[in-house]
Amino acid sequence: xxxxxxxxxxxxxxxxxxxxxxxxxxxxxxxxxxxxxxxxxxxxxxxxxxxxxxxxxxxxxxxxxxxxxxxxxxxxxxxxxxxxxxxxxxxxxxxxxxxxxxxxxxxxxxxxxxxxxxxxxxxxxxxxxxxxxxxxxxxxxxxxxxxxxxxxxxxxxxxxxxxxxxxxxxxxxxxxxxxxxxxxxxxxxxxxxxxxxxxxxxxxxxxxxxxxxxxxxxxxxxxxxxxxxxxxxxxxxxxxxxxxxxxxxxxxxxxxxxxxxxxxxxxxxxxxxxxxxxxxxxxxxxxxxxxxxxxxxxxxxxxxxxxxxxxxxxxxxxxxxxxxxxxxxxxxxxxxxxxxxxxxxxxxxxxxxxxxxxxxxxxxxxxxxxxxxxxxxxxxxxxxxxxxxx
Numbered sequence: 001x002x003x004x005x006x007x008x009x010x011x012x013x014x015x016x017x018x019x020x021x022x023x024x025x026x027x028x029x030x031x032x033x034x035x036x037x038x039x040x041x042x043x044x045x046x047x048x049x050x051x052x053x054x055x056x057x058x059x060x061x062x063x064x065x066x067x068x069x070x071x072x073x074x075x076x077x078x079x080x081x082x083x084x085x086x087x088x089x090x091x092x093x094x095x096x097x098x099x100x101x102x103x104x105x106x107x108x109x110x111x112x113x114x115x116x117x118x119x120x121x122x123x124x125x126x127x128x129x130x131x132x133x134x135x136x137x138x139x140x141x142x143x144x145x146x147x148x149x150x151x152x153x154x155x156x157x158x159x160x161x162x163x164x165x166x167x168x169x170x171x172x173x174x175x176x177x178x179x180x181x182x183x184x185x186x187x188x189x190x191x192x193x194x195x196x197x198x199x200x201x202x203x204x205x206x207x208x209x210x211x212x213x214x215x216x217x218x219x220x221x222x223x224x225x226x227x228x229x230x231x232x233x234x235x236x237x238x239x240x241x242x243x244x245x246x247x248x249x250x251x252x253x254x255x256x257x258x259x260x261x262x263x264x265x266x267x268x269x270x271x272x273x274x275x276x277x278x279x280x281x282x283x284x285x286x287x288x289x290x291x292x293x294x295x296x297x298x299x300x301x302x303x304x305x306x307x308x309x310x311x312x313x314x315x316x317x318x319x320x321x322x323x324x325x326x327x328x329x330x331x332x333x334x335x336x337x338x339x340x341x342x343x344x345x346x347x348x349x350x351x352x353x354x355x356x357x358x359x360x361x362x363x364x365x366x367x368x369x370x371x372x373x374x375x376x377x378x379x380x381x382x383x384x385x386x387x388x389x390x
Contacts, residue, residue: 002034003318005311006089006098009039010067011105012300012307016040019104020047022307026315027058033315036098038062039085064088068109070300077109078116086110090117093293100294100314102285104307110297111147111288118293121327126151127290128159129229129297130166132283133239137220141167144226145286146233153196156180156226157204162289163224164206165326170316171223179212179222181231186211197226243278285310287317294323 009019016039023035037044041063048054048061064085068077077084086105092098094117103110107129115127130143143159144151151159160178167176180198182190187198189211201208209222214235217225227235250271254264264271276282284306288295294317298310317323 001319002032003030003100003315004034004036004098005314005318006036006038006062006092006101007311008085008089008101008103008105009037009044010064010085011103011110012298012302013070013104014301014303015067016043016047018302018304018307020044021051022304022311023059024048024051024053024056025304026308026311027056030315034058034060035311036060036062036089036092038064038089038092040064040067062088062092068105068113070106072106072109074108074112077106077113087113087117090114090293090295093295094118099318100296102296102298102307102311102314104298104300104302104310106300107146107297110295114288114291114293114295118291118295120290121292123331124158124162124290126155126158127288128162129232129286130163130289131236131286133217133236134278134283135218135220139283140217140220140225141223142217142225142227142232142235143289144229144232145236146229147288148229150230151193151228153193153200156193156197156228157200158290160201160204160206160208160224160226161329162326163226165329166287166289166317166322167223168329169320169322169325172320173223175207176223177207177209177221179209179216179225181217181225181227181235182211182213184211184213193228201226282306282309285313287313287322289326294318 007019007023009016009023012018019039020037023037027033027035035058037048037059041061044061045054048056048059053059064083064087066081066084068081068084068086072081077086081087086103086109089098089101089103090113093101101114111127111129120127126148128144129147130141131145132139132141141163143163148155160180164176164178167173178201180194180201182194184190187195187210190198194211198211212221212225216222217235254260254267284299284302286297288297294314296310296314296317298307302310
Protein backbone atom coordinates (compact mmCIF):
# COMPACT_ATOMS: atom_id res chain seq x y z
CA UNK A 1 0.00 0.00 0.00
CA UNK A 2 1.27 3.44 -0.93
CA UNK A 3 1.02 5.94 1.92
CA UNK A 4 0.05 9.35 0.54
CA UNK A 5 1.03 12.31 2.72
CA UNK A 6 0.47 16.03 2.22
CA UNK A 7 3.05 18.47 3.56
CA UNK A 8 2.22 22.08 4.39
CA UNK A 9 5.59 23.29 3.15
CA UNK A 10 5.06 26.92 4.09
CA UNK A 11 4.29 26.34 7.78
CA UNK A 12 6.71 26.84 10.66
CA UNK A 13 9.52 29.27 11.34
CA UNK A 14 11.65 28.12 8.39
CA UNK A 15 9.16 27.06 5.69
CA UNK A 16 10.44 25.21 2.59
CA UNK A 17 14.07 25.47 3.74
CA UNK A 18 13.22 22.80 6.35
CA UNK A 19 10.07 21.06 5.15
CA UNK A 20 11.27 20.22 1.62
CA UNK A 21 14.67 18.68 2.56
CA UNK A 22 12.90 16.69 5.29
CA UNK A 23 10.38 15.41 2.75
CA UNK A 24 13.16 14.48 0.32
CA UNK A 25 15.06 12.53 2.98
CA UNK A 26 11.91 10.76 4.12
CA UNK A 27 10.72 9.67 0.68
CA UNK A 28 14.17 8.33 -0.18
CA UNK A 29 14.12 6.06 2.88
CA UNK A 30 10.47 4.97 2.53
CA UNK A 31 9.80 3.45 -0.91
CA UNK A 32 6.06 3.05 -0.21
CA UNK A 33 5.51 6.76 0.54
CA UNK A 34 4.26 9.44 -1.86
CA UNK A 35 4.49 13.03 -0.61
CA UNK A 36 2.53 15.99 -1.94
CA UNK A 37 4.38 19.25 -1.27
CA UNK A 38 1.88 22.10 -0.92
CA UNK A 39 2.81 25.77 -1.04
CA UNK A 40 4.34 28.51 -3.18
CA UNK A 41 5.48 26.59 -6.25
CA UNK A 42 8.71 28.45 -7.02
CA UNK A 43 9.90 28.28 -3.41
CA UNK A 44 9.34 24.53 -3.29
CA UNK A 45 10.98 23.92 -6.68
CA UNK A 46 14.03 25.93 -5.62
CA UNK A 47 14.50 23.68 -2.57
CA UNK A 48 13.92 20.53 -4.63
CA UNK A 49 16.60 21.67 -7.04
CA UNK A 50 18.99 22.29 -4.15
CA UNK A 51 18.28 18.77 -2.86
CA UNK A 52 18.67 17.29 -6.37
CA UNK A 53 15.15 15.89 -6.22
CA UNK A 54 13.37 17.65 -9.09
CA UNK A 55 12.90 14.33 -10.89
CA UNK A 56 11.78 12.30 -7.86
CA UNK A 57 8.51 10.64 -9.04
CA UNK A 58 7.15 10.23 -5.51
CA UNK A 59 7.30 13.95 -4.76
CA UNK A 60 4.46 16.00 -6.23
CA UNK A 61 4.24 19.80 -6.01
CA UNK A 62 0.74 21.17 -5.36
CA UNK A 63 0.56 24.97 -5.78
CA UNK A 64 -1.08 27.19 -3.15
CA UNK A 65 -1.06 30.97 -3.46
CA UNK A 66 -1.32 31.97 0.22
CA UNK A 67 0.50 31.31 3.50
CA UNK A 68 -0.90 31.24 7.05
CA UNK A 69 1.63 33.21 9.10
CA UNK A 70 2.63 32.07 12.57
CA UNK A 71 0.90 35.11 14.12
CA UNK A 72 -2.24 35.07 11.96
CA UNK A 73 -5.52 34.97 13.94
CA UNK A 74 -7.82 32.03 13.26
CA UNK A 75 -10.34 34.34 11.60
CA UNK A 76 -7.76 35.26 8.95
CA UNK A 77 -6.83 31.64 8.27
CA UNK A 78 -10.48 30.63 7.90
CA UNK A 79 -12.06 33.62 6.19
CA UNK A 80 -9.38 35.27 4.10
CA UNK A 81 -6.77 32.64 3.22
CA UNK A 82 -8.82 29.96 1.53
CA UNK A 83 -5.97 29.04 -0.82
CA UNK A 84 -3.34 28.76 1.89
CA UNK A 85 -0.90 25.85 1.86
CA UNK A 86 -2.42 24.67 5.15
CA UNK A 87 -5.97 24.57 3.82
CA UNK A 88 -5.08 23.07 0.45
CA UNK A 89 -3.11 20.31 2.19
CA UNK A 90 -6.06 19.53 4.46
CA UNK A 91 -8.48 19.55 1.55
CA UNK A 92 -6.39 16.83 -0.13
CA UNK A 93 -6.99 14.66 2.95
CA UNK A 94 -10.70 15.46 2.93
CA UNK A 95 -11.00 14.55 -0.76
CA UNK A 96 -9.21 11.22 -0.24
CA UNK A 97 -6.15 12.21 -2.25
CA UNK A 98 -3.96 11.80 0.85
CA UNK A 99 -4.20 9.88 4.12
CA UNK A 100 -2.53 12.36 6.46
CA UNK A 101 -1.36 15.97 6.59
CA UNK A 102 1.82 17.27 8.26
CA UNK A 103 2.17 20.94 9.21
CA UNK A 104 4.46 23.05 11.38
CA UNK A 105 2.15 26.04 11.06
CA UNK A 106 0.25 28.18 13.55
CA UNK A 107 -1.25 25.73 16.08
CA UNK A 108 -4.52 27.56 16.67
CA UNK A 109 -5.11 28.05 12.95
CA UNK A 110 -4.24 24.42 12.16
CA UNK A 111 -6.68 23.12 14.76
CA UNK A 112 -9.48 25.42 13.61
CA UNK A 113 -8.98 24.86 9.87
CA UNK A 114 -8.64 21.10 10.41
CA UNK A 115 -11.87 21.04 12.38
CA UNK A 116 -13.66 23.09 9.74
CA UNK A 117 -12.37 21.12 6.74
CA UNK A 118 -12.33 17.57 8.12
CA UNK A 119 -15.04 17.75 10.84
CA UNK A 120 -14.96 15.64 13.99
CA UNK A 121 -15.66 11.92 14.34
CA UNK A 122 -19.02 10.75 15.67
CA UNK A 123 -18.91 10.76 19.46
CA UNK A 124 -16.07 13.31 19.61
CA UNK A 125 -17.06 16.81 20.67
CA UNK A 126 -13.57 18.30 20.76
CA UNK A 127 -10.36 17.24 19.01
CA UNK A 128 -7.29 17.00 21.23
CA UNK A 129 -3.54 17.42 20.77
CA UNK A 130 -1.59 14.29 21.75
CA UNK A 131 2.18 14.27 22.19
CA UNK A 132 4.75 11.63 23.18
CA UNK A 133 6.88 12.81 26.10
CA UNK A 134 10.06 10.86 27.02
CA UNK A 135 9.97 8.67 30.11
CA UNK A 136 12.11 6.09 31.89
CA UNK A 137 10.24 3.37 30.03
CA UNK A 138 10.30 4.96 26.57
CA UNK A 139 7.65 7.63 26.29
CA UNK A 140 4.25 8.60 27.67
CA UNK A 141 1.48 9.92 25.42
CA UNK A 142 -0.15 12.99 26.98
CA UNK A 143 -3.36 14.71 25.84
CA UNK A 144 -4.76 17.32 25.64
CA UNK A 145 -1.84 19.71 25.30
CA UNK A 146 -3.57 22.97 24.52
CA UNK A 147 -6.58 22.64 22.24
CA UNK A 148 -9.22 22.71 25.01
CA UNK A 149 -8.65 24.84 28.10
CA UNK A 150 -12.02 24.11 29.77
CA UNK A 151 -13.21 20.50 29.70
CA UNK A 152 -16.17 18.51 30.99
CA UNK A 153 -15.70 14.98 32.38
CA UNK A 154 -17.05 13.50 29.15
CA UNK A 155 -14.35 15.28 27.17
CA UNK A 156 -11.63 13.73 29.34
CA UNK A 157 -13.17 10.30 28.70
CA UNK A 158 -13.05 10.98 24.96
CA UNK A 159 -9.40 12.03 25.25
CA UNK A 160 -8.68 8.72 27.00
CA UNK A 161 -10.38 6.80 24.19
CA UNK A 162 -8.35 8.67 21.60
CA UNK A 163 -5.11 8.09 23.49
CA UNK A 164 -5.97 4.38 23.80
CA UNK A 165 -6.47 4.15 20.03
CA UNK A 166 -3.24 5.99 19.23
CA UNK A 167 -0.97 3.97 21.53
CA UNK A 168 -2.55 0.60 20.74
CA UNK A 169 -2.09 1.27 17.03
CA UNK A 170 1.44 2.67 17.08
CA UNK A 171 2.88 0.51 19.87
CA UNK A 172 0.85 -2.63 19.25
CA UNK A 173 -0.43 -2.66 22.84
CA UNK A 174 -3.97 -3.99 22.93
CA UNK A 175 -4.65 -2.65 26.44
CA UNK A 176 -2.55 0.48 27.06
CA UNK A 177 -2.87 1.84 30.58
CA UNK A 178 -4.64 5.17 31.09
CA UNK A 179 -3.83 7.64 33.88
CA UNK A 180 -5.85 10.71 34.87
CA UNK A 181 -3.59 13.63 35.80
CA UNK A 182 -4.45 14.89 39.27
CA UNK A 183 -2.93 16.51 42.36
CA UNK A 184 -2.78 13.13 44.10
CA UNK A 185 -3.41 9.44 43.55
CA UNK A 186 -6.36 9.21 45.97
CA UNK A 187 -9.86 9.03 44.47
CA UNK A 188 -11.12 11.78 46.79
CA UNK A 189 -8.61 14.34 45.46
CA UNK A 190 -9.14 16.80 42.64
CA UNK A 191 -11.98 19.05 41.57
CA UNK A 192 -15.46 17.82 40.67
CA UNK A 193 -14.60 17.53 36.97
CA UNK A 194 -11.66 15.23 37.69
CA UNK A 195 -13.64 13.12 40.18
CA UNK A 196 -16.48 12.64 37.69
CA UNK A 197 -14.03 11.87 34.90
CA UNK A 198 -12.52 9.18 37.11
CA UNK A 199 -15.97 7.63 37.57
CA UNK A 200 -16.55 7.56 33.81
CA UNK A 201 -13.13 6.04 33.17
CA UNK A 202 -13.66 3.32 35.79
CA UNK A 203 -17.01 2.46 34.17
CA UNK A 204 -15.52 2.27 30.66
CA UNK A 205 -13.83 -0.71 29.02
CA UNK A 206 -10.50 1.14 28.99
CA UNK A 207 -7.56 -0.12 31.05
CA UNK A 208 -7.80 2.70 33.60
CA UNK A 209 -4.92 2.75 36.08
CA UNK A 210 -6.30 5.58 38.22
CA UNK A 211 -5.08 9.03 39.18
CA UNK A 212 -1.45 9.92 38.42
CA UNK A 213 0.70 12.92 39.29
CA UNK A 214 3.01 15.02 37.14
CA UNK A 215 6.12 12.98 37.94
CA UNK A 216 4.37 9.82 36.70
CA UNK A 217 4.65 11.15 33.16
CA UNK A 218 8.43 10.72 33.32
CA UNK A 219 8.33 7.53 35.38
CA UNK A 220 6.27 5.94 32.63
CA UNK A 221 3.67 4.80 35.17
CA UNK A 222 1.00 4.64 32.46
CA UNK A 223 1.08 4.55 28.67
CA UNK A 224 -1.37 7.47 28.37
CA UNK A 225 -1.97 10.47 30.64
CA UNK A 226 -5.17 12.48 30.24
CA UNK A 227 -5.71 16.10 31.28
CA UNK A 228 -7.35 19.29 30.07
CA UNK A 229 -5.51 21.53 27.63
CA UNK A 230 -4.60 24.18 30.19
CA UNK A 231 -2.84 21.74 32.52
CA UNK A 232 -1.31 19.81 29.62
CA UNK A 233 0.15 22.86 27.94
CA UNK A 234 1.66 24.14 31.21
CA UNK A 235 3.19 20.69 31.83
CA UNK A 236 4.65 20.57 28.32
CA UNK A 237 6.13 24.07 28.37
CA UNK A 238 7.52 23.54 31.89
CA UNK A 239 9.17 20.31 30.74
CA UNK A 240 10.71 22.01 27.70
CA UNK A 241 12.02 24.84 29.86
CA UNK A 242 13.52 22.44 32.40
CA UNK A 243 15.21 20.38 29.67
CA UNK A 244 16.79 23.49 28.15
CA UNK A 245 17.96 24.75 31.53
CA UNK A 246 19.61 21.43 32.39
CA UNK A 247 21.34 21.26 29.01
CA UNK A 248 22.65 24.81 29.44
CA UNK A 249 23.86 24.08 32.98
CA UNK A 250 25.71 20.93 31.88
CA UNK A 251 27.36 22.83 29.02
CA UNK A 252 28.31 25.71 31.32
CA UNK A 253 29.84 23.44 33.97
CA UNK A 254 31.91 21.48 31.45
CA UNK A 255 33.19 24.78 30.00
CA UNK A 256 34.17 26.28 33.34
CA UNK A 257 37.90 25.33 33.28
CA UNK A 258 40.54 23.46 31.30
CA UNK A 259 40.15 20.45 33.61
CA UNK A 260 36.38 20.35 33.16
CA UNK A 261 36.82 20.61 29.38
CA UNK A 262 39.16 17.64 29.51
CA UNK A 263 36.58 15.70 31.52
CA UNK A 264 33.99 16.64 28.93
CA UNK A 265 36.07 14.88 26.26
CA UNK A 266 36.17 11.75 28.41
CA UNK A 267 32.43 11.94 29.05
CA UNK A 268 31.59 12.76 25.41
CA UNK A 269 30.30 9.25 24.49
CA UNK A 270 27.96 9.27 27.50
CA UNK A 271 26.79 12.81 26.74
CA UNK A 272 26.05 11.86 23.14
CA UNK A 273 24.00 8.85 24.22
CA UNK A 274 22.16 11.01 26.74
CA UNK A 275 21.39 13.63 24.09
CA UNK A 276 20.19 10.99 21.66
CA UNK A 277 17.90 9.48 24.28
CA UNK A 278 16.18 12.74 25.23
CA UNK A 279 16.57 14.66 21.95
CA UNK A 280 13.22 16.46 21.50
CA UNK A 281 13.57 16.23 17.71
CA UNK A 282 12.85 12.50 17.72
CA UNK A 283 9.67 13.11 19.72
CA UNK A 284 8.49 15.80 17.31
CA UNK A 285 5.00 15.47 15.91
CA UNK A 286 1.77 15.85 17.89
CA UNK A 287 -1.37 14.16 16.60
CA UNK A 288 -4.60 16.14 16.29
CA UNK A 289 -6.99 13.38 17.33
CA UNK A 290 -10.76 13.21 16.91
CA UNK A 291 -10.95 14.45 13.31
CA UNK A 292 -12.21 12.62 10.22
CA UNK A 293 -8.65 12.51 8.98
CA UNK A 294 -5.11 12.29 10.34
CA UNK A 295 -3.27 15.55 11.04
CA UNK A 296 0.20 15.80 12.61
CA UNK A 297 1.47 19.06 14.11
CA UNK A 298 5.23 19.64 14.08
CA UNK A 299 7.04 22.16 16.27
CA UNK A 300 7.25 25.43 14.37
CA UNK A 301 10.95 25.73 15.20
CA UNK A 302 11.84 22.18 14.12
CA UNK A 303 14.86 21.65 11.87
CA UNK A 304 14.81 19.17 8.99
CA UNK A 305 15.69 16.19 11.21
CA UNK A 306 12.82 16.96 13.59
CA UNK A 307 10.32 17.64 10.82
CA UNK A 308 11.23 14.32 9.23
CA UNK A 309 10.25 12.65 12.51
CA UNK A 310 6.87 14.39 12.32
CA UNK A 311 6.38 12.96 8.82
CA UNK A 312 7.27 9.53 10.19
CA UNK A 313 4.61 9.87 12.90
CA UNK A 314 1.98 10.52 10.25
CA UNK A 315 3.29 7.64 8.14
CA UNK A 316 3.19 5.25 11.13
CA UNK A 317 -0.32 6.39 12.04
CA UNK A 318 -1.55 5.52 8.54
CA UNK A 319 0.27 2.19 8.40
CA UNK A 320 -1.13 1.16 11.77
CA UNK A 321 -4.72 2.26 11.14
CA UNK A 322 -4.97 4.83 13.93
CA UNK A 323 -8.13 6.40 12.50
CA UNK A 324 -9.91 3.05 12.19
CA UNK A 325 -8.86 2.04 15.71
CA UNK A 326 -10.10 5.34 17.08
CA UNK A 327 -13.53 4.79 15.55
CA UNK A 328 -13.61 1.26 16.98
CA UNK A 329 -12.56 2.49 20.44
CA UNK A 330 -15.35 5.05 20.45
CA UNK A 331 -17.92 2.39 19.49
CA UNK A 332 -16.71 0.06 22.27
CA UNK A 333 -16.54 2.58 25.09
CA UNK A 334 -19.28 5.11 24.40
CA UNK A 335 -22.22 2.85 25.48
CA UNK A 336 -20.59 2.00 28.83
CA UNK A 337 -19.88 5.66 29.47
CA UNK A 338 -23.47 6.66 28.70
CA UNK A 339 -24.84 4.01 31.06
CA UNK A 340 -22.52 5.17 33.84
CA UNK A 341 -23.48 8.78 33.20
CA UNK A 342 -27.18 7.99 33.37
CA UNK A 343 -27.00 5.92 36.57
CA UNK A 344 -24.59 8.08 38.60
CA UNK A 345 -25.89 11.09 40.57
CA UNK A 346 -24.84 14.36 39.03
CA UNK A 347 -22.26 16.34 40.98
CA UNK A 348 -23.03 19.90 41.93
CA UNK A 349 -20.67 21.18 39.24
CA UNK A 350 -22.22 18.95 36.56
CA UNK A 351 -25.74 19.87 37.63
CA UNK A 352 -24.91 23.54 37.45
CA UNK A 353 -23.46 23.06 33.99
CA UNK A 354 -26.59 21.18 32.86
CA UNK A 355 -28.80 24.05 34.03
CA UNK A 356 -26.82 26.62 32.12
CA UNK A 357 -27.48 27.46 28.51
CA UNK A 358 -24.96 25.64 26.35
CA UNK A 359 -23.44 27.75 23.56
CA UNK A 360 -24.42 26.83 19.99
CA UNK A 361 -21.89 26.23 17.25
CA UNK A 362 -19.75 29.32 16.89
CA UNK A 363 -21.11 31.99 14.62
CA UNK A 364 -17.91 31.88 12.60
CA UNK A 365 -18.30 28.17 11.87
CA UNK A 366 -21.97 28.67 10.98
CA UNK A 367 -21.16 31.40 8.47
CA UNK A 368 -18.29 29.51 6.90
CA UNK A 369 -19.95 26.11 6.78
CA UNK A 370 -23.00 27.15 4.76
CA UNK A 371 -22.64 24.52 2.05
CA UNK A 372 -25.81 22.35 1.83
CA UNK A 373 -23.99 19.01 2.22
CA UNK A 374 -21.62 20.05 5.00
CA UNK A 375 -21.79 18.34 8.36
CA UNK A 376 -22.26 20.99 11.09
CA UNK A 377 -19.58 21.33 13.70
CA UNK A 378 -20.30 20.45 17.35
CA UNK A 379 -20.56 23.25 19.94
CA UNK A 380 -17.82 25.87 19.76
CA UNK A 381 -14.46 25.03 21.31
CA UNK A 382 -13.79 27.77 23.79
CA UNK A 383 -10.41 26.21 24.57
CA UNK A 384 -8.87 26.54 21.11
CA UNK A 385 -6.14 29.17 21.26
CA UNK A 386 -6.98 31.74 18.60
CA UNK A 387 -3.54 33.30 18.42
CA UNK A 388 -1.25 30.49 19.51
CA UNK A 389 2.10 29.90 17.83
CA UNK A 390 3.87 26.58 17.34
